[in-house]
Amino acid sequence: MRSTAGHAVNATGKQVMKVLFIGGGFRFWGMEQGLLTLEEHLQERGVQCLHVTGAWSDGVFNARLGAAGIEHHAFKLGRLYLTKPSWTFETLKELPQAGAKLRKLVRSFKPDVVVHVDNRFFLVIYPILLGLKCRHVYCEAVTPSRAWVDALIYRLIFASCSSVIAHSIDTEQAFRKMNLGRSPIITVEYGIDCRLFTSNARGARTTTYIGIVGQIIPRKGHDILLKSLMLLKRRRLDVCLVIIGEGDKEFSDTLKLQIADWRLDDSIRWMGVIQDKSIIYSQFDILAVPSRSEAFGLVAAEAGASCLPVVASRVGGLQHVIADGESGILVEPENAEQLSDALERLITNPALRNSMGMAGRHRVESRFSPERMAENFLRAVQ
Numbered sequence: 227m228r229s230t231a232g233h234a235v236n237a238t239g240k241q242v243m244k245v246l247f248i249g250g251g252f253r254f255w256g257m258e259q260g261l262l263t264l265e266e267h268l269q270e271r272g273v274q275c276l277h278v279t280g281a282w283s284d285g286v287f288n289a290r291l292g293a294a295g296i297e298h299h300a301f302k303l304g305r306l307y308l309t310k311p312s313w314t315f316e317t318l319k320e321l322p323q324a325g326a327k328l329r330k331l332v333r334s335f336k337p338d339v340v341v342h343v344d345n346r347f348f349l350v351i352y353p354i355l356l357g358l359k360c361r362h363v364y365c366e367a368v369t370p371s372r373a374w375v376d377a378l379i380y381r382l383i384f385a386s387c388s389s390v391i392a393h394s395i396d397t398e399q400a401f402r403k404m405n406l407g408r409s410p411i412i413t414v415e416y417g418i419d420c421r422l423f424t425s426n427a428r429g430a431r432t433t434t435y436i437g438i439v440g441q442i443i444p445r446k447g448h449d450i451l452l453k454s455l456m457l458l459k460r461r462r463l464d465v466c467l468v469i470i471g472e473g474d475k476e477f478s479d480t481l482k483l484q485i486a487d488w489r490l491d492d493s494i495r496w497m498g499v500i501q502d503k504s505i506i507y508s509q510f511d512i513l514a515v516p517s518r519s520e521a522f523g524l525v526a527a528e529a530g531a532s533c534l535p536v537v538a539s540r541v542g543g544l545q546h547v548i549a550d551g552e553s554g555i556l557v558e559p560e561n562a563e564q565l566s567d568a569l570e571r572l573i574t575n576p577a578l579r580n581s582m583g584m585a586g587r588h589r590v591e592s593r594f595s596p597e598r599m600a601e602n603f604l605r606a607v608q
Contacts, residue, residue: 244274245607246337248351249344251279251287251300254501255441256524257367258287260393260416261343266294267417267600276335278328280304280347282316286501301327305346308375317350325354332358339363339607342387345370345379352386363607365391365414369400369521369542377404384409391606394522394543412606415546416522417599418590422503423531433464434573437510439525442473447516447539448481453562454516454569456488461566463573468495468509507532511579512572515544518559523547526554527594530586535579537568547594553586 245268250258265275277291281300291298301324304317332340332355340360342348348364355362364387370380384390384407391414392398398413436455440446451467458465467490485494500506506528507513513529515538522543526536530547536554538544548554555568572579 242272242274243604243608244276244335244337245339245341246332246335247275247277247341247343249279249342249347251283253284254286254290256522257343257393258290260367260522260524262287262290262294262296263417263419263596264599264603265291265296266419267596268603269294269296271600271604273604276331276337278303278331281324299327299331303328303347303350305344306349307346321350328354329358332360339388341365341391341607342383343367345376345383348383349379352382362387363389363391365393366397366401367393367521369397369519370404372404377406380404380406389606391603395546396542397521412602414599414602414606415594416524416527417596418524418527418531418594419596420531420587420591423507423528424504433466434511435466435468435509436512436514436569437468437470437507437529438514438516439470439506439528442469442471442478442481444474444477445518446473447518447559448477449484450516450560450562450565451514452481452484452488452490454514454566455490455493457562457566458569458573459490459493461570463570465569465573466493466495468497470497470500470506472499503528504532507534510534512537512569514565514569515539516559516565517541517544520544527590530554530583530590533580533583533587535572535582535586537565537572549585549589553582553589555582 250261268275275296277296277298279288279300281302282304288298288300302320303324307313341363343365364383387409389410389412391412392401393416395413398411401411438451442448455467485491513534513536515523515526515536517539520542526538526544526547529536530553536548538548538554538556539559540556541559548556550556557564557568
């Protein structure tokens with residue numbers, strides 16, 4: 227690959243599209259996994275990707291970008307926080323030097339498009355890039371907040387970007403209800419690389435393992451699942467709950483107190499963070515996603531890729547990831563009784579678990595492939 231007139235060209239002389247991604251990386255969560263998969267498959271298509279993250283992070287996302295062969299930089303570009311003045315001060319203190327590094331990088335890279343993935347980050351980054359004649363696109367991975375400050379930022383985004391990409395139908399619908407501006411909103415659903423997941427034969431075992439994966443925060447509904455577990459134990463079902471992830475300490479401590487009160491300690495496994503996806507899902511017979519809100523539901527799609535049935539709340543993107551009654555079961559949010567009934571149905575019917583798991587794999591392969599995501603993304607930014 228060589229460069230001409232500031233743009234890379236391949237061996238045949240065809241100009242290569244160059245995309246600069248900015249944002250993400252504080253932790254390696256769902257958005258970061260989705261972006262990594264997208265950038266890997268864009269590069270497989272000959273697109274040159276470059277990613278800039280903030281330097282205040284655990285470094286996992288940058289390490290994963292590097293392992294995938296994606297050029298990346300971590301600059302001390304932070305967010306502005308109304309409730310954390312010390313963090314805002316650090317951002318402003320580092321901004322002149324970090325901003326100069328970013329402008330120099332953009333001048334050198336000459337991206338065809340700059341893709342922003344965080345609205346608060348956008349508020350800091352966009353003014354830095356003024357005058358560089360960049361075309362800007364914004365990607366949103368979560369259901370947009372309607373708080374006044376976020377609504378103002380979103381209006382700036384819609385006024386400044388040529389298009390807005392929503393990573394779920396739920397997010398697109400939320401943006402349209404907010405009536406923010408004329409920029410087109412395009413849904414590009416996340417892709418799941420099924421090569422990373424195996425349908426391990428879980429075999430016959432007396433205990434049924436139910437998994438929950440992700441940040442341990444109130445929105446994810448761990449407390450609802452604990453109530454369901456208590457009900458299942460009262461029905462004398464042999465079940466074990468495997469909790470994978472980390473998060474809010476206060477919420478985690480509250481969960482542990484509840485576990486002790488209900489004498490569920492022997493039926494819980496706290497596994498912390500596990501990066502290897504094949505290890506995560508091979509431990510379960512069923513995945514539970516009792517979220518109170520979920521823009522997409524990446525773990526539900528990953529479970530489908532692993533041939534696991536999913537019991538999830540009927541909220542947000544989960545309603546599109548899961549085919550109710552085919553690849554999993556949807557229940558009303560906050561309803562521990564309904565959740566326990568759905569889990570019991572699967573616990574007592576291994577054949578149904580198997581058929582739903584196979585349907586989940588087929589659904590992910592056909593609807594949520596990384597190739598489809600990359601193709602839809604390129605349509606959205608070109």
